[in-house]
Amino acid sequence: MPAPRHPRARTAGIVGGIVGLVAAGTAVGVGVSRAARRRVQAARLGPAAALALDATPAQLREDDPLGPDARPADHTALVQADDGVLLHVEEIGPRDAPLTVVFVHGYTLSMASWTFQRRALAAALATANGHRPEARLVFYDQRGHGASGRGVPENSTIEQLARDLAVVLDTRVPRGPVVLIGHSMGGMTIMGLASVRPEWFGTRIQAVGLLSTSSGQLADLNFGLPELLTRVRAAVFPVAAWTMRRRPAFAERTRQVMAELVSAVTRSLSFASADVDPALGRYVDSMIAGTPVDVIAEFYPALAGLDETGSLEPLRRVPTLxxxxxKDKLIPMEHSELLLEHLGAAEDDTVDYVVVPGAGHMVLLERPDEVSGAITGLIRRVAAEARTR
Incomplete structure (x- = not known):
């Protein structure tokens, strides 16, 4: 019979779980459920049918709250990664479009994090309005996220995510030029791809967009917290990570009990605007609730120990946004400035740097028009350069 745990050990586990869940759930990114995506679209983008919080996927598909502007996938597919994990893919636009844009989402997110860009770019680039579409859009859920399958914990690495992206490209985009757009961990995935497939940059891959991301040193982030709280977080997080991986049921219950605290911290760290739409706050709450705590814990070491600085050289060959x-508290803009420095932006006009004022880590939700506009500009730049060759 195992010896009972000391009361102090149990207290440390509970405190570590609470602080760790808040930190892990909000520190680098947020996850999303389809129901959450529908609710925020309904609140932000106009009238829509009321959706029950427990609506099934089938019910949600019946009436898209985007109304007449909705753009469902033209094609869905499952792609098998090299370890057998199935990745969920959705595509918009014809396969013979002259250019394909692949979107890679962040830690605990899903492809639905691109909801506003998906609508805007589908209307601007992928829809045939009497002429050939300019681009095809490809979205996929990273392993352990969204509708994709989960792998073994040992494969929760940036290198594995990079290999997953390579399989998506080989399977769904076997021909033609590609633009890669990554947010947060999605940007890190693209940097990882530059390490495992450097020869693709400048050949298959014609441009890259890196949004709210970093090439490393994430373990040193303070998330805008005072120094004392930063030290506390650093001390308890190993306990929290152990709890999330080894006692996920307990960790999930802790997260539910602390829902209001998690919600308040999440909104503060995800958004910068004081007047951010309350629907976006509820959106993030649902995102976190839809992400298993053990997935959060399994990927955290890969992010905390990230160093992709040595993988950036291939990106010098292509236009990069x-x-x-x-006001990003999670991955501060200094990390983007370091990327600029590593890419030699001072002497290279192929790098565009866009700072969105008054925006936090979830800039793609908080300032969707600015993000969509910057991505559209990058895509059209690549298309124009291709026409002149």
Missing amino acids: ILTGD
């Missing part, structure tokens, strides 16, 4: 919110 670096975009950040100037």
Whole structure:
């Protein structure tokens, strides 16, 4: 019979779980459920049918709250990663479009994090309005996120995510030029791809967009917290990570009990605007609730120990967009400035740097028009250069 745990050990586990869940759930990114995506679209983008919080996927598909402007996928597919994990993919636009844009989402997010860009770019680039569409859009859920399958914990690495992206490209985009757009961990995935497939940059891959991301040193982030709280977080997080991986049921219950605290911290760290739409706050709450705590814990070491600085050289061969919110507390804009320095932006006019004022880490939700505009500009630049060759 195992010896009972000391009361102090149990208290440390509970405190670590609470602080760790808040930190892990909000520190780098947020996850999303389809129901959450529908609710925020309904609140932000006009009238829509009322949706029950427990609506099934089938019910949600019946009436898209985007109304007549909705743009469902033209094609869905499952792609098998090299370890057998199935990745969920959705595509908009014809396969013979002259250019394909692949979107890679962040830690605990899903493809639905691109909801506003998906609508805007589908209307601007991927819809045939009497002429050939300019681009095809490809979205996929990273392993352990959204509708994709989960792998073994040992494969929760940036290198594995990079290999997953390579499989998506080989399977769904076997021909033609590609633009890669990544947010947060999605940007890190693209940097990882530059390490495992450097020869693709400048050949298959014609441009890259890196949004709210970093090439490393994430373990040193303070999330805008006072120094004392930063030290406390650093001390308890190993306990929290152990709890999330080894006692996920307990960790989930802790997260539910602390829902209001998690919600308040999440909104503060995800958005910079004081008047951010309350629907976006509820959106983030649902995102976090839809992400298993053990997935959060399994990927955290890969992010905390990230160092992709040595992988950046291939990106010098292609036009690159670096975009950040100037009030990002999770991955501060200094990390984007370091990317600029590593890419030699001072002597290279192929790098565009966009700082979105008054925006936080979830800039793609908080300032969707600015993000969509910057991505559209990058895509059209690549298309124009291709026409002149």
